[in-house]
Amino acid sequence: MSQMLFTCSLIATLIVNIRMIRYANYHNNFNYQIMWADDLIKVYDAGDTVEMALDQTSGSGFVSKNSYYYGNVEMKLKLVPGNSAGVVTAFYMSGKGDTHSELDFEFLGNKSGEPYQLQTNIYGRGVGGREQRVYLWFDPAAKYHSYSFLWNDHQVVFKVDSVPVRVLRKTEETAFMYPNQPMQVFSSIWDGSSWATRGGLDKIDWSQAPFITSCRKFELDACQDDSNILTTPNFSSECQAQLQSHWWGSTAATTLNSHERRKYKYVQENLLVYNYCTDTLRYPTIPPECLITPW
Ligand SMILES: *[C@@H]1O[C@H](CO)[C@@H](O)[C@H](O)[C@H]1NC(C)=O
Numbered sequence: 002m003s004q005m006l007f008t009c010s011l012i013a014t015l016i017v018n019i020r021m022i023r024y025a026n027y028h029n030n031f032n033y034q035i036m037w038a039d040d041l042i043k044v045y046d047a048g049d050t051v052e053m054a055l056d057q058t059s060g061s062g063f064v065s066k067n068s069y070y071y072g073n074v075e076m077k078l079k080l081v082p083g084n085s086a087g088v089v090t091a092f093y094m095s096g097k098g099d100t101h102s103e104l105d106f107e108f109l110g111n112k113s114g115e116p117y118q119l120q121t122n123i124y125g126r127g128v129g130g131r132e133q134r135v136y137l138w139f140d141p142a143a144k145y146h147s148y149s150f151l152w153n154d155h156q157v158v159f160k161v162d163s164v165p166v167r168v169l170r171k172t173e174e175t176a177f178m179y180p181n182q183p184m185q186v187f188s189s190i191w192d193g194s195s196w197a198t199r200g201g202l203d204k205i206d207w208s209q210a211p212f213i214t215s216c217r218k219f220e221l222d223a224c225q226d227d228s229n230i231l232t233t234p235n236f237s238s239e240c241q242a243q244l245q246s247h248w249w250g251s252t253a254a255t256t257l258n259s260h261e262r263r264k265y266k267y268v269q270e271n272l273l274v275y276n277y278c279t280d281t282l283r284y285p286t287i288p289p290e291c292l293i294t295p296w
């Protein structure tokens with residue numbers, strides 16, 4: 002079976018490197034693989050649910066086998082409940098190399114009853130340091146909620162349950178940092194005691210270990226680079242031709258609609274805890290992308 006699939010995927014690679022795909026399971030077509038700590042990753046329901054654990058020996062994580070260029074990448078997460086101070090769960094997309102692109106969701110745990118912070122970050126040409134942090138409007142450890150990256154030729158939108166919490170519009174001014182290479186999809190859990198909770202004041206309480214985050218709905222509705230050619234800048238032209246037939250590449254997805262704009266504003270005005278754009282100690286000169294409106 003695996004031999005056959007392997008052969009098929011090789012043939013597919015020879016015929017066409019790029020294709021539109023839609024998966025929503027850990028296993029489909031060998032979609033994901035364990036990145037580190039096999040014994041701390043558990044796969045249930047034939048690949049519909051994956052648990053990642055952190056204990057004193059190690060964190061753990063998994064990664065998509067393929068890379069994607071444009072699409073909607075989504076995962077449902079139920080975070081570590083109770084005392085999760087110092088624990089960081091990440092869901093992110095990243096390319097390879099010194100000038101890599103990266104889009105991050107990082108969930109910063111907290112003591113029991115205290116709120117999680119959701120940190121987002123964007124790396125362009127290998128440079129990050131663009132953190133924003135928001136409080137969520139729900140307890141992310143009580144139930145599964147959806148987190149997604151929409152990425153097309155016009156904008157990158159980070160969404161939480163369909164609410165945009167961060168937008169990067171592609172313009173001449175932001176081109177220098179706009180994701181411009183195929184990226185893999187990752188999820189991991191690790192020890193962030195040195196910085197995550199109240200700036201590192203609240204460390205992990207190992208008596209509560211293992212810390213477990215549960216993942217579902219591994220939605221990869223995207224343009225897939227089967228060949229893993231990571232350097233060709235125009236490799237997505239075949240996908241480009243088909244973009245309009247996918248909601249995330251259609252005209253409607255080139256900017257936020259009025260409903261999304263209202264929600265985005267609500268988050269920015271009420272839930273934003275930190276924004277590198279206004280951190281003049283770190284950035285005495287406002288970074289250029291901070292001057293670009295989100296629509
Ligand atoms: C943790 O809880 C404290 C107290 O409510 C809060 O100030 C902080 O923003 C919370 N989140 C993190 C990640 O420190």
Ligand SMILES: *[C@@H]1O[C@H](CO)[C@@H](O)[C@H](O)[C@H]1NC(C)=O
Nearest residue numbers: 232233234235236237238241
């Ligand atoms: C990429 O595609 C654009 C539009 O088709 C073209 O103008 C440009 O020269 C191409 N770049 C490379 C490196 O092939």
